[in-house]
Amino acid sequence: MSRSVIIEEAGGPEKMKLVEVEVGEPGPGEIRIRHKACGLNYIDVYQRTGLYPLPLPHALGMEAAGIVEAVGEGVTHLKEGDRAAYAAVPPGAYCDVRVMPAAQVCPLPDGISFEEAASIMLQGMTVEYLFHRTWPLEKGQTVLFHAAAGGVGLLACQWARSEGIELIGTAGTDAKCKLALEMGASHCINYRETDFVPEVKKITGDKGVDVVMDGVGKDTFDASLDCLKPLGMMMSFGNASGPVEPVSLLTLASKGSLKMTRTTLFTFLADHDRCQAMAKHLFEKVESGDVKVNIGQRFALEDIAEAHRALEARETTGSTIITL
Structure with missing residues:
Protein backbone atom coordinates (compact mmCIF):
# COMPACT_ATOMS: atom_id res chain seq x y z
CA MET A 1 0.00 0.00 0.00
CA GLY A 124 16.34 21.84 -14.49
CA MET A 125 15.40 20.03 -17.67
CA THR A 126 13.11 22.95 -18.49
CA VAL A 127 16.13 25.24 -18.36
CA GLU A 128 18.15 22.73 -20.38
CA TYR A 129 15.69 22.70 -23.26
CA LEU A 130 15.12 26.48 -23.16
CA PHE A 131 18.84 27.16 -23.46
CA HIS A 132 19.87 24.32 -25.77
CA ARG A 133 16.95 22.81 -27.68
CA THR A 134 14.44 25.57 -28.45
CA TRP A 135 16.64 28.16 -30.11
CA PRO A 136 20.45 28.06 -30.42
CA LEU A 137 21.68 30.51 -27.77
CA GLU A 138 25.24 31.75 -28.05
CA LYS A 139 27.74 33.22 -25.62
CA GLY A 140 27.27 36.98 -25.29
CA GLN A 141 23.55 36.99 -26.12
CA THR A 142 20.96 38.56 -23.82
CA VAL A 143 17.92 36.90 -22.24
CA LEU A 144 15.00 38.39 -20.31
CA PHE A 145 13.79 35.85 -17.76
CA HIS A 146 10.64 36.45 -15.71
CA ALA A 147 10.23 35.13 -12.15
CA ALA A 148 14.00 34.91 -11.87
CA ALA A 149 13.90 34.02 -8.17
CA GLY A 150 11.58 31.03 -8.62
CA GLY A 151 12.72 27.46 -8.92
CA VAL A 152 13.23 27.56 -12.69
CA GLY A 153 14.51 31.12 -12.56
CA LEU A 154 17.34 30.53 -10.08
CA LEU A 155 18.53 27.56 -12.13
CA ALA A 156 18.33 29.69 -15.28
CA CYS A 157 20.42 32.45 -13.66
CA GLN A 158 23.19 29.98 -12.88
CA TRP A 159 22.92 28.26 -16.25
CA ALA A 160 23.21 31.59 -18.06
CA ARG A 161 26.30 32.54 -16.07
CA SER A 162 27.94 29.19 -16.87
CA GLU A 163 27.21 29.68 -20.59
CA GLY A 164 28.37 33.32 -20.81
CA ILE A 165 24.84 34.59 -21.47
CA GLU A 166 23.66 37.92 -20.04
CA LEU A 167 20.43 37.29 -18.15
CA ILE A 168 18.13 40.14 -17.14
CA GLY A 169 15.69 38.88 -14.54
CA THR A 170 12.46 40.19 -13.08
CA ALA A 171 11.13 39.46 -9.59
CA GLY A 172 8.53 40.88 -7.21
CA THR A 173 10.67 42.04 -4.28
CA ASP A 174 14.11 43.53 -3.72
CA ALA A 175 15.07 40.45 -1.70
CA LYS A 176 14.16 38.17 -4.62
CA CYS A 177 16.11 40.40 -7.01
CA LYS A 178 19.13 40.17 -4.72
CA LEU A 179 18.88 36.38 -4.71
CA ALA A 180 18.68 36.25 -8.52
CA LEU A 181 21.77 38.46 -8.79
CA GLU A 182 23.66 36.23 -6.37
CA MET A 183 22.76 33.20 -8.49
CA GLY A 184 24.08 34.70 -11.73
CA ALA A 185 21.65 37.22 -13.18
CA SER A 186 23.46 40.20 -14.70
CA HIS A 187 20.57 42.50 -13.78
CA CYS A 188 17.26 42.04 -11.95
CA ILE A 189 14.27 44.36 -12.07
CA ASN A 190 11.67 44.63 -9.29
CA TYR A 191 8.58 44.67 -11.50
CA ARG A 192 6.36 45.90 -8.64
CA GLU A 193 8.35 49.13 -8.44
CA THR A 194 9.72 49.58 -11.97
CA ASP A 195 8.26 49.16 -15.46
CA PHE A 196 10.52 46.47 -16.85
CA VAL A 197 10.21 47.48 -20.53
CA PRO A 198 12.06 50.84 -20.36
CA GLU A 199 14.51 49.32 -17.88
CA VAL A 200 15.36 46.50 -20.30
CA LYS A 201 15.78 49.03 -23.09
CA LYS A 202 18.10 51.08 -20.87
CA ILE A 203 20.21 48.05 -19.93
CA THR A 204 20.55 46.95 -23.57
CA GLY A 205 21.26 50.42 -24.99
CA ASP A 206 17.77 50.52 -26.53
CA LYS A 207 18.52 47.40 -28.60
CA GLY A 208 16.35 44.91 -26.72
CA VAL A 209 17.14 41.32 -25.84
CA ASP A 210 17.73 38.36 -28.12
CA VAL A 211 15.35 36.05 -26.25
CA VAL A 212 12.55 36.30 -23.70
CA MET A 213 11.85 33.23 -21.53
CA ASP A 214 8.43 33.70 -19.96
CA GLY A 215 6.78 31.26 -17.59
CA VAL A 216 4.48 33.90 -16.07
CA GLY A 217 2.09 34.21 -19.02
CA LYS A 218 -0.77 36.68 -19.22
CA ASP A 219 0.66 39.45 -17.00
CA THR A 220 4.02 39.74 -18.73
CA PHE A 221 3.54 38.49 -22.28
CA ASP A 222 2.54 41.64 -24.20
CA ALA A 223 5.17 43.83 -22.55
CA SER A 224 7.79 41.15 -23.13
CA LEU A 225 7.32 41.43 -26.89
CA ASP A 226 8.35 45.09 -26.58
CA CYS A 227 11.63 44.01 -24.96
CA LEU A 228 12.80 41.96 -27.96
CA LYS A 229 15.17 43.20 -30.60
CA PRO A 230 14.16 42.71 -34.25
CA LEU A 231 14.20 39.00 -35.17
CA GLY A 232 14.14 38.14 -31.46
CA MET A 233 12.61 34.95 -30.04
CA MET A 234 9.74 34.81 -27.55
CA MET A 235 9.70 31.54 -25.57
CA SER A 236 6.46 31.14 -23.64
CA PHE A 237 6.63 28.11 -21.35
CA GLY A 238 4.14 28.69 -18.54
CA ASN A 239 0.96 30.41 -17.35
CA ALA A 240 1.54 31.30 -13.68
CA SER A 241 -0.61 34.45 -14.04
CA GLY A 242 -3.08 32.89 -16.48
CA PRO A 243 -3.04 31.78 -20.13
CA VAL A 244 -1.83 34.20 -22.80
CA GLU A 245 -4.50 35.76 -25.02
CA PRO A 246 -4.34 34.97 -28.77
CA VAL A 247 -1.61 36.86 -30.64
CA SER A 248 -1.91 38.23 -34.17
CA LEU A 249 0.87 37.31 -36.56
CA LEU A 250 0.74 40.91 -37.73
CA THR A 251 1.77 41.97 -34.21
CA LEU A 252 4.92 39.89 -34.53
CA ALA A 253 5.62 41.50 -37.91
CA SER A 254 5.11 45.06 -36.68
CA LYS A 255 7.40 44.58 -33.69
CA GLY A 256 10.35 43.46 -35.81
CA SER A 257 9.65 40.10 -37.47
CA LEU A 258 9.65 38.38 -34.10
CA LYS A 259 9.63 34.62 -33.61
CA MET A 260 7.45 32.94 -31.00
CA THR A 261 7.02 29.45 -29.57
CA ARG A 262 4.87 27.91 -26.84
CA THR A 263 6.86 25.01 -25.47
CA THR A 264 6.18 22.21 -23.01
CA LEU A 265 8.85 20.12 -21.33
Whole structure:
Protein backbone atom coordinates (compact mmCIF):
# COMPACT_ATOMS: atom_id res chain seq x y z
CA MET A 1 0.00 0.00 0.00
CA SER A 2 1.04 3.60 -0.58
CA ARG A 3 -0.18 7.04 0.36
CA SER A 4 -1.13 9.03 -2.75
CA VAL A 5 -2.53 12.51 -3.33
CA ILE A 6 -5.50 12.53 -5.72
CA ILE A 7 -8.22 14.86 -6.95
CA GLU A 8 -11.76 13.73 -7.75
CA GLU A 9 -12.73 17.12 -9.18
CA ALA A 10 -10.84 20.21 -10.30
CA GLY A 11 -10.59 23.19 -7.98
CA GLY A 12 -8.60 24.73 -5.14
CA PRO A 13 -5.98 23.14 -2.88
CA GLU A 14 -8.74 21.77 -0.67
CA LYS A 15 -9.75 19.39 -3.48
CA MET A 16 -6.64 17.28 -2.94
CA LYS A 17 -7.07 14.12 -0.88
CA LEU A 18 -4.45 11.88 0.71
CA VAL A 19 -5.61 8.29 0.22
CA GLU A 20 -4.23 4.75 0.51
CA VAL A 21 -3.79 2.88 -2.78
CA GLU A 22 -2.59 -0.60 -3.63
CA VAL A 23 0.65 -0.84 -5.60
CA GLY A 24 1.25 -3.88 -7.78
CA GLU A 25 4.13 -5.27 -9.81
CA PRO A 26 5.58 -3.48 -12.86
CA GLY A 27 4.52 -4.70 -16.28
CA PRO A 28 6.54 -4.59 -19.52
CA GLY A 29 8.38 -1.27 -19.85
CA GLU A 30 7.57 -0.26 -16.26
CA ILE A 31 9.33 0.05 -12.91
CA ARG A 32 8.25 0.28 -9.29
CA ILE A 33 10.01 3.11 -7.46
CA ARG A 34 9.95 3.98 -3.76
CA HIS A 35 10.24 7.74 -3.38
CA LYS A 36 12.59 9.51 -0.99
CA ALA A 37 11.42 13.02 -1.95
CA CYS A 38 8.98 14.65 -4.38
CA GLY A 39 9.02 18.00 -6.15
CA LEU A 40 6.39 20.74 -6.38
CA ASN A 41 5.79 22.59 -9.66
CA TYR A 42 3.32 25.00 -11.18
CA ILE A 43 2.12 22.37 -13.64
CA ASP A 44 0.69 20.58 -10.57
CA VAL A 45 -1.49 23.65 -9.96
CA TYR A 46 -2.60 23.76 -13.61
CA GLN A 47 -3.66 20.12 -13.40
CA ARG A 48 -5.39 20.56 -10.05
CA THR A 49 -7.41 23.57 -11.23
CA GLY A 50 -8.35 22.00 -14.57
CA LEU A 51 -6.38 24.42 -16.76
CA TYR A 52 -4.60 21.29 -17.94
CA PRO A 53 -7.50 18.79 -17.70
CA LEU A 54 -6.94 15.28 -16.36
CA PRO A 55 -9.32 12.32 -16.50
CA LEU A 56 -10.76 12.16 -12.99
CA PRO A 57 -10.14 10.88 -10.43
CA HIS A 58 -6.38 11.25 -10.89
CA ALA A 59 -3.18 11.32 -8.85
CA LEU A 60 -1.02 14.45 -8.89
CA GLY A 61 2.70 15.23 -8.96
CA MET A 62 5.21 15.24 -11.81
CA GLU A 63 8.67 14.63 -10.31
CA ALA A 64 10.38 12.62 -7.62
CA ALA A 65 13.52 10.71 -6.72
CA GLY A 66 14.01 7.40 -5.00
CA ILE A 67 15.12 3.79 -5.31
CA VAL A 68 13.98 1.32 -7.96
CA GLU A 69 12.31 -1.66 -6.24
CA ALA A 70 11.37 -3.76 -9.27
CA VAL A 71 11.85 -3.69 -13.04
CA GLY A 72 9.47 -4.96 -15.70
CA GLU A 73 10.28 -6.84 -18.87
CA GLY A 74 12.18 -4.86 -21.50
CA VAL A 75 13.65 -2.23 -19.18
CA THR A 76 17.42 -2.14 -19.71
CA HIS A 77 18.62 1.27 -18.45
CA LEU A 78 17.55 0.65 -14.83
CA LYS A 79 17.77 -2.27 -12.41
CA GLU A 80 16.53 -3.12 -8.92
CA GLY A 81 18.35 -1.05 -6.28
CA ASP A 82 19.28 1.82 -8.60
CA ARG A 83 18.98 5.40 -7.44
CA ALA A 84 16.74 7.20 -9.92
CA ALA A 85 14.86 10.44 -10.54
CA TYR A 86 12.32 11.68 -13.02
CA ALA A 87 10.02 14.34 -14.34
CA ALA A 88 7.48 12.33 -16.27
CA VAL A 89 3.91 11.58 -17.24
CA PRO A 90 1.47 10.39 -16.13
CA PRO A 91 1.04 12.49 -12.97
CA GLY A 92 1.22 10.58 -9.71
CA ALA A 93 4.50 11.52 -8.02
CA TYR A 94 2.88 12.70 -4.76
CA CYS A 95 3.14 9.26 -3.16
CA ASP A 96 5.38 6.87 -1.26
CA VAL A 97 5.72 4.24 -4.00
CA ARG A 98 4.31 3.81 -7.49
CA VAL A 99 4.46 1.72 -10.66
CA MET A 100 5.16 3.85 -13.73
CA PRO A 101 6.62 3.83 -17.27
CA ALA A 102 10.40 3.50 -17.12
CA ALA A 103 11.41 5.39 -20.28
CA GLN A 104 11.61 8.84 -18.65
CA VAL A 105 13.06 7.67 -15.33
CA CYS A 106 16.78 8.47 -15.21
CA PRO A 107 19.70 6.90 -13.31
CA LEU A 108 20.78 9.29 -10.53
CA PRO A 109 24.50 9.84 -9.85
CA ASP A 110 25.65 9.15 -6.28
CA GLY A 111 26.86 12.73 -5.90
CA ILE A 112 23.34 14.19 -6.09
CA SER A 113 20.99 13.66 -3.14
CA PHE A 114 17.39 12.52 -3.49
CA GLU A 115 16.11 15.90 -2.31
CA GLU A 116 18.33 17.73 -4.77
CA ALA A 117 17.20 15.51 -7.62
CA ALA A 118 13.51 15.82 -6.72
CA SER A 119 13.86 19.60 -6.72
CA ILE A 120 15.56 19.97 -10.11
CA MET A 121 14.34 17.33 -12.55
CA LEU A 122 11.38 19.23 -13.99
CA GLN A 123 12.79 22.72 -13.48
CA GLY A 124 16.34 21.84 -14.49
CA MET A 125 15.40 20.03 -17.67
CA THR A 126 13.11 22.95 -18.49
CA VAL A 127 16.13 25.24 -18.36
CA GLU A 128 18.15 22.73 -20.38
CA TYR A 129 15.69 22.70 -23.26
CA LEU A 130 15.12 26.48 -23.16
CA PHE A 131 18.84 27.16 -23.46
CA HIS A 132 19.87 24.32 -25.77
CA ARG A 133 16.95 22.81 -27.68
CA THR A 134 14.44 25.57 -28.45
CA TRP A 135 16.64 28.16 -30.11
CA PRO A 136 20.45 28.06 -30.42
CA LEU A 137 21.68 30.51 -27.77
CA GLU A 138 25.24 31.75 -28.05
CA LYS A 139 27.74 33.22 -25.62
CA GLY A 140 27.27 36.98 -25.29
CA GLN A 141 23.55 36.99 -26.12
CA THR A 142 20.96 38.56 -23.82
CA VAL A 143 17.92 36.90 -22.24
CA LEU A 144 15.00 38.39 -20.31
CA PHE A 145 13.79 35.85 -17.76
CA HIS A 146 10.64 36.45 -15.71
CA ALA A 147 10.23 35.13 -12.15
CA ALA A 148 14.00 34.91 -11.87
CA ALA A 149 13.90 34.02 -8.17
CA GLY A 150 11.58 31.03 -8.62
CA GLY A 151 12.72 27.46 -8.92
CA VAL A 152 13.23 27.56 -12.69
CA GLY A 153 14.51 31.12 -12.56
CA LEU A 154 17.34 30.53 -10.08
CA LEU A 155 18.53 27.56 -12.13
CA ALA A 156 18.33 29.69 -15.28
CA CYS A 157 20.42 32.45 -13.66
CA GLN A 158 23.19 29.98 -12.88
CA TRP A 159 22.92 28.26 -16.25
CA ALA A 160 23.21 31.59 -18.06
CA ARG A 161 26.30 32.54 -16.07
CA SER A 162 27.94 29.19 -16.87
CA GLU A 163 27.21 29.68 -20.59
CA GLY A 164 28.37 33.32 -20.81
CA ILE A 165 24.84 34.59 -21.47
CA GLU A 166 23.66 37.92 -20.04
CA LEU A 167 20.43 37.29 -18.15
CA ILE A 168 18.13 40.14 -17.14
CA GLY A 169 15.69 38.88 -14.54
CA THR A 170 12.46 40.19 -13.08
CA ALA A 171 11.13 39.46 -9.59
CA GLY A 172 8.53 40.88 -7.21
CA THR A 173 10.67 42.04 -4.28
CA ASP A 174 14.11 43.53 -3.72
CA ALA A 175 15.07 40.45 -1.70
CA LYS A 176 14.16 38.17 -4.62
CA CYS A 177 16.11 40.40 -7.01
CA LYS A 178 19.13 40.17 -4.72
CA LEU A 179 18.88 36.38 -4.71
CA ALA A 180 18.68 36.25 -8.52
CA LEU A 181 21.77 38.46 -8.79
CA GLU A 182 23.66 36.23 -6.37
CA MET A 183 22.76 33.20 -8.49
CA GLY A 184 24.08 34.70 -11.73
CA ALA A 185 21.65 37.22 -13.18
CA SER A 186 23.46 40.20 -14.70
CA HIS A 187 20.57 42.50 -13.78
CA CYS A 188 17.26 42.04 -11.95
CA ILE A 189 14.27 44.36 -12.07
CA ASN A 190 11.67 44.63 -9.29
CA TYR A 191 8.58 44.67 -11.50
CA ARG A 192 6.36 45.90 -8.64
CA GLU A 193 8.35 49.13 -8.44
CA THR A 194 9.72 49.58 -11.97
CA ASP A 195 8.26 49.16 -15.46
CA PHE A 196 10.52 46.47 -16.85
CA VAL A 197 10.21 47.48 -20.53
CA PRO A 198 12.06 50.84 -20.36
CA GLU A 199 14.51 49.32 -17.88
CA VAL A 200 15.36 46.50 -20.30
CA LYS A 201 15.78 49.03 -23.09
CA LYS A 202 18.10 51.08 -20.87
CA ILE A 203 20.21 48.05 -19.93
CA THR A 204 20.55 46.95 -23.57
CA GLY A 205 21.26 50.42 -24.99
CA ASP A 206 17.77 50.52 -26.53
CA LYS A 207 18.52 47.40 -28.60
CA GLY A 208 16.35 44.91 -26.72
CA VAL A 209 17.14 41.32 -25.84
CA ASP A 210 17.73 38.36 -28.12
CA VAL A 211 15.35 36.05 -26.25
CA VAL A 212 12.55 36.30 -23.70
CA MET A 213 11.85 33.23 -21.53
CA ASP A 214 8.43 33.70 -19.96
CA GLY A 215 6.78 31.26 -17.59
CA VAL A 216 4.48 33.90 -16.07
CA GLY A 217 2.09 34.21 -19.02
CA LYS A 218 -0.77 36.68 -19.22
CA ASP A 219 0.66 39.45 -17.00
CA THR A 220 4.02 39.74 -18.73
CA PHE A 221 3.54 38.49 -22.28
CA ASP A 222 2.54 41.64 -24.20
CA ALA A 223 5.17 43.83 -22.55
CA SER A 224 7.79 41.15 -23.13
CA LEU A 225 7.32 41.43 -26.89
CA ASP A 226 8.35 45.09 -26.58
CA CYS A 227 11.63 44.01 -24.96
CA LEU A 228 12.80 41.96 -27.96
CA LYS A 229 15.17 43.20 -30.60
CA PRO A 230 14.16 42.71 -34.25
CA LEU A 231 14.20 39.00 -35.17
CA GLY A 232 14.14 38.14 -31.46
CA MET A 233 12.61 34.95 -30.04
CA MET A 234 9.74 34.81 -27.55
CA MET A 235 9.70 31.54 -25.57
CA SER A 236 6.46 31.14 -23.64
CA PHE A 237 6.63 28.11 -21.35
CA GLY A 238 4.14 28.69 -18.54
CA ASN A 239 0.96 30.41 -17.35
CA ALA A 240 1.54 31.30 -13.68
CA SER A 241 -0.61 34.45 -14.04
CA GLY A 242 -3.08 32.89 -16.48
CA PRO A 243 -3.04 31.78 -20.13
CA VAL A 244 -1.83 34.20 -22.80
CA GLU A 245 -4.50 35.76 -25.02
CA PRO A 246 -4.34 34.97 -28.77
CA VAL A 247 -1.61 36.86 -30.64
CA SER A 248 -1.91 38.23 -34.17
CA LEU A 249 0.87 37.31 -36.56
CA LEU A 250 0.74 40.91 -37.73
CA THR A 251 1.77 41.97 -34.21
CA LEU A 252 4.92 39.89 -34.53
CA ALA A 253 5.62 41.50 -37.91
CA SER A 254 5.11 45.06 -36.68
CA LYS A 255 7.40 44.58 -33.69
CA GLY A 256 10.35 43.46 -35.81
CA SER A 257 9.65 40.10 -37.47
CA LEU A 258 9.65 38.38 -34.10
CA LYS A 259 9.63 34.62 -33.61
CA MET A 260 7.45 32.94 -31.00
CA THR A 261 7.02 29.45 -29.57
CA ARG A 262 4.87 27.91 -26.84
CA THR A 263 6.86 25.01 -25.47
CA THR A 264 6.18 22.21 -23.01
CA LEU A 265 8.85 20.12 -21.33
CA PHE A 266 7.09 16.82 -21.92
CA THR A 267 7.27 17.18 -25.69
CA PHE A 268 11.05 17.15 -25.34
CA LEU A 269 11.02 14.31 -22.80
CA ALA A 270 8.77 12.06 -24.88
CA ASP A 271 11.79 10.65 -26.73
CA HIS A 272 13.68 8.28 -24.40
CA ASP A 273 17.16 9.03 -25.71
CA ARG A 274 16.64 12.80 -25.66
CA CYS A 275 15.20 12.62 -22.14
CA GLN A 276 18.20 10.67 -20.86
CA ALA A 277 20.61 13.09 -22.58
CA MET A 278 18.86 16.10 -21.04
CA ALA A 279 19.04 14.58 -17.57
CA LYS A 280 22.71 13.68 -18.05
CA HIS A 281 23.48 17.27 -19.10
CA LEU A 282 21.63 18.59 -16.05
CA PHE A 283 23.44 16.25 -13.67
CA GLU A 284 26.78 17.29 -15.18
CA LYS A 285 25.93 20.94 -14.51
CA VAL A 286 25.12 20.14 -10.88
CA GLU A 287 28.14 17.90 -10.27
CA SER A 288 30.50 20.47 -11.82
CA GLY A 289 29.20 23.18 -9.49
CA ASP A 290 27.90 25.33 -12.36
CA VAL A 291 24.39 24.88 -10.98
CA LYS A 292 23.72 24.71 -7.25
CA VAL A 293 20.36 23.46 -6.02
CA ASN A 294 18.35 25.98 -3.99
CA ILE A 295 15.69 24.31 -1.85
CA GLY A 296 13.73 27.18 -0.37
CA GLN A 297 11.11 25.29 1.62
CA ARG A 298 9.87 21.83 2.56
CA PHE A 299 6.36 20.54 3.22
CA ALA A 300 5.25 17.12 4.44
CA LEU A 301 3.07 15.09 2.08
CA GLU A 302 0.09 15.55 4.41
CA ASP A 303 0.55 19.34 4.10
CA ILE A 304 0.35 19.34 0.29
CA ALA A 305 -2.57 21.82 0.26
CA GLU A 306 -0.49 24.31 2.23
CA ALA A 307 2.37 23.86 -0.24
CA HIS A 308 0.07 24.63 -3.18
CA ARG A 309 -1.29 27.74 -1.45
CA ALA A 310 2.22 29.07 -0.85
CA LEU A 311 3.22 28.42 -4.47
CA GLU A 312 0.15 30.18 -5.89
CA ALA A 313 0.65 33.16 -3.55
CA ARG A 314 4.23 33.52 -4.84
CA GLU A 315 5.52 33.04 -1.30
CA THR A 316 8.14 30.48 -2.31
CA THR A 317 11.72 30.98 -3.44
CA GLY A 318 13.86 28.43 -5.21
CA SER A 319 12.53 24.89 -5.28
CA THR A 320 10.02 23.26 -2.96
CA ILE A 321 10.38 19.71 -1.64
CA ILE A 322 7.61 17.39 -0.50
CA THR A 323 9.00 15.16 2.24
CA LEU A 324 7.80 11.60 2.89
